[in-house]
Amino acid sequence: MELNVNQFKKDYLRRLKAKSGRPLEESTVWDQYHALGSLIKEYMTDDWVGTSIAYNKLDTRQVFYFSMEFLTGKLLCDYMHAMGVFEVVEQGLTDLGLSLETISEAERDQGLGNGGLGRLAACFMDSMASVGIPGHGIGIRFNFGLFEQKIINGYQVEFPDRWLENRNVWEVKMPDKAVEVHFGGSVRQDYIGGRNVFFLENTEVVMAVPYDTPIPGYQNGIVNTLRLYSAEAKTPDFDLAGFSRGDYNRVFSEKYAVEAISQVLYPDDAYENGRLLRLKQEYFFVSAGLQGIMRSFKRSGLPIRDFHKYNAIHINDTHPALAIPELMRLLMDIEELNWEEAWKITTQTISYTNHTLLHEAMEKWPVDVMKSLLPRIFMIIEEIDRRFNQITERLYHQVDPRRSQQMAIIGDGQVRMAHLCIVGSHSVNGVAKLHSELLATKELKPFNEFYAGKFNNKTNGITHRRWLLHSNPRLSAHITEAIGDEWIKEPESLGRLMKYHSDPAYLEKLMAIKRANKVDFSNYLHKTSGVSIDPDSIYDIQIKRLHEYKRQTLNILHIMSMYLRLKEDPDLDLIPRTFLFGAKAAPGYQTAKQTIKLINAVGDLINADKDVNEKLKVVFVENYGVTVAEHIIPSADISEQISTASKEASGTGNMKLMMNGAVTVATLDGANIEILEAVGKDNIFLFGLTAEEVYRYTENHSYKAFEIYQNNPLLRRAIDMMTDGTLNVSPEEFYLIRSALLDHNDAFFVLKDFESYANIQKKACEAYRDKKRWSAMSLVNIAKSGIFSSDRTIRDYNRDIWKAPVFETLKGSL
Ligand code: 8GP
DSSP: OOOOHHHHHHHHHHHHHHHHSSOGGGOOHHHHHHHHHHHHHHHHHHHHHHHHHHHHHTTOOEEEEEOSOEEEEOOHHHHHHHHTOHHHHHHHHHHTTOOHHHHHHTSOOEEEOOSHHHHHHHHHHHHHHHHTOOEEEEEEOOSBOSOEEEEETTEEEEEOOOTTTTOOTTOEEOGGGOEEEEESOEEEEEEETTEEEEEEESOEEEEEEEEEEEEEOSSSSOEEEEEEEEEEESSSSOOHHHHHTTOHHHHHHHHHHHHGGGTBOOOOSSSOOOOHHHHHHHHHHHHHHHHHHHHHHHHTTOOGGGHHHHEEEEEESSTTTTHHHHHHHIIIIITOOOHHHHHHHHHHHEEEEOOOOOGGGSOEEEHHHHHHHOHHHHHHHHHHHHHHHHHHHHHHTTTOTTHHHHHOSEETTEEEHHHHHHHTOSOEEESSHHHHHHIIIIITHHHHHHSTTTEEEOOOOBOHIIIIIITOHHHHHHHHHHHOSGGGTOGGGGGGGGGGTTOHHHHHHHHHHHHHHHHHHHHHHHHHHOOOOOTTSEEEEEESOOOGGGTHHHHHHHHHHHHHHHHHOTTOOOOOEEEEEEOOOOTTOHHHHHHHHHHHHHHHHHHTOTTTTTTEEEEEESSOSHHHHHHHGGGOSEEEEOOOTTTOSOOSHHHHHHHTTOEEEEOSOTTHHHHHHHHOGGGSEEOSOOHHHHHHHHHHTOOOHHHHHHHOHHHHHHHHTTTSSSSSSOTTTTHHHHHHHHTSOOTTOHHHHHHHHHHHHHHHHHHHHSHHHHHHHHHHHHHGGGGGBHHHHHHHHIIIIIOOOOOSOOTTOO
8 A cells, every 4th residue: 555654653643642542652552552553454444345345246256264273473564564564654653763563562462273273274364365365264253362371390381361351453343244153952843845844943042243354465455354253142231130130140151151152262282172162162153154154145146056156165174064064054944955956065165174194183073962062963964974875885885894884974973073074075185295195095095085086285385474574574685685576476486596506695694694583582582581592503493382293302302312412521512502492282281291391301401501501502482372483483593393204294384494594304294295395305304214114113013112212322311311310300200201102102203213313413413514505505495485385375275176266456346
């Protein structure tokens, strides 16, 4: 948009006064932030309204991305970039004696997600708008996002994330678009006008009230919508009569029970929860979202039989799987279509992404729970299952009689949500080449054989606008200086940087930028936690959720072994290294929580020991989330992507770090494999078992972790450090970690991969010593990162699955 500094200052001062009721001199940082956010939102309003009018007017096919999680982070600076007003606003604020940096710190992270899956959804929102696809998000407006983590005495302690405490400046409540969602009750069946008709009776009714947030595309005038639903009791207030009779408890408990649905996000990542409230959440937003879509579709006057031609609904993992039976219900029970018609529309509308191969993450719901909470939905699932079984039994009963049972949607008294998604959608994709291949050839093989062509791959991506343009301004400027700013819209043009591969001046500046970013991060860390780190040490970074398969344990055991070696030989020629960890553990996941304590205990030991602390430092960064990531990533030298091969579906942190010039230490897992293909084997440090080897060891039970423990003295001493009193803890402190490694035969092959990990770490350090070589490696990583932009991912989804129109801009379509 067109905006000059003077106009901005005028608008801003007026807005600040109106919002806070105070002049600039008396305003708080919160006032300043709130006024700025509301002004930026207002600047967006014409385009936001215009976009929605244009989509309607053009009868556009639109994409609806249903996701339980949207891990958005802060929005202010990203939005200013998108609207092309960043510099003007920054200048205007400086003129007024204010600092954009300080103001933007007042914004709360929108942390409505756990990790990769939720952050991917947020990147997709940005890319859909920027690429020009009519695509919107549908989810839940949780009152509390992912818990805030504090480290107290080395332990993770969880606190509620009150992100809405001071209001959310970006959202707009839409009470007129509220819909009813029904739970429980019973189904009455009648035969009317030659067809079976189903009525739900005696249900519990919950109001789903949408809150819309604008999602601006990058300087293209397109503003899509993220719609998050909040649960409210049906009567706007509480039962006043009951209240007057003094029946306070009942009156309030009913209201709270309803509102509990959108109260908190479950803090589990890649783990099935199985709690009733979780199922309620899933149905709640899916039903509300579909009713909303149906309502506006019907307003368009288009025939219901064409629903799938105008609406593409994507379900982000199985949490929104009930979209399948719910859409069937709406089409049959409300729109009066027959089963075959409804099924055709449903399957052609819905597509599904799988995000994990871990069995413990596969959602299954007990039949009796589903039946009593959602009786009509369960009937429909049963019917989908019955029809599907008929076909598979006919096909397989002679060759493989068990196959039909294996593929069934309902089995062992449970509804298998992944099976429901596969059967009820027209596309099933994994999130990296290896993951999609393992889905098709191993985990979901019978389905891939049954549905030729339904399975496909869409390798994940990240929005380079947030993760490079906005979070690493120095590097962005250095790139733009060399190749112009086309990369912001066409990230694959970052490849043009390859011509600086051997340009000493360019590479030197690249390293100077990294150094400056490292200083920035060390200042940030000092300010937020009091910890000092040395910007001349290697920053070796592992930031992601804490999970055994991600193997923070491998990293810390290696650090413990370095410590032991240094204690024996303090003159060991090591480049000073700072190991940084950032990770939240699910509150009920005890092994993960012990790992956090272990990292902190090792840190306490090393950081206080003068024999080693000039060469080693271990820091656990508290409360890892989107904003913390934005501070750490630009400063990273080494990116740790060390999951057990076959377990990490894709990873996206690996992409963010490479894009910022970190070099990856990696197993051949998830998207690491595609990073290898992009940068070549000389620009990545690979180690460890392959996925095939992991499968083989697991299948033939030939792995013996204890033997490795016995035969590798250094590793044994590192493991024993957990219990021998070296760390200032009781010998039982880490019993779950130790017993997972030794008593339960190390399911994630930490011991098996230890030696090759230690070797590759040595190689990485040698490479780092050679500044020229390292800077060239770093440059290659940046130059080749363009394909990992979520713009590419979104274009792939749209080309193969959604097939929505792509608009360069909507200006002029009104
Ligand atoms: C994550 C995967 O673990 C990660 O590799 C991938 O990059 C990310 O999804 C985005 O695709 N998976 C989950 O977070 C996940 O599976 N969560 C629960 C649904 C189980």
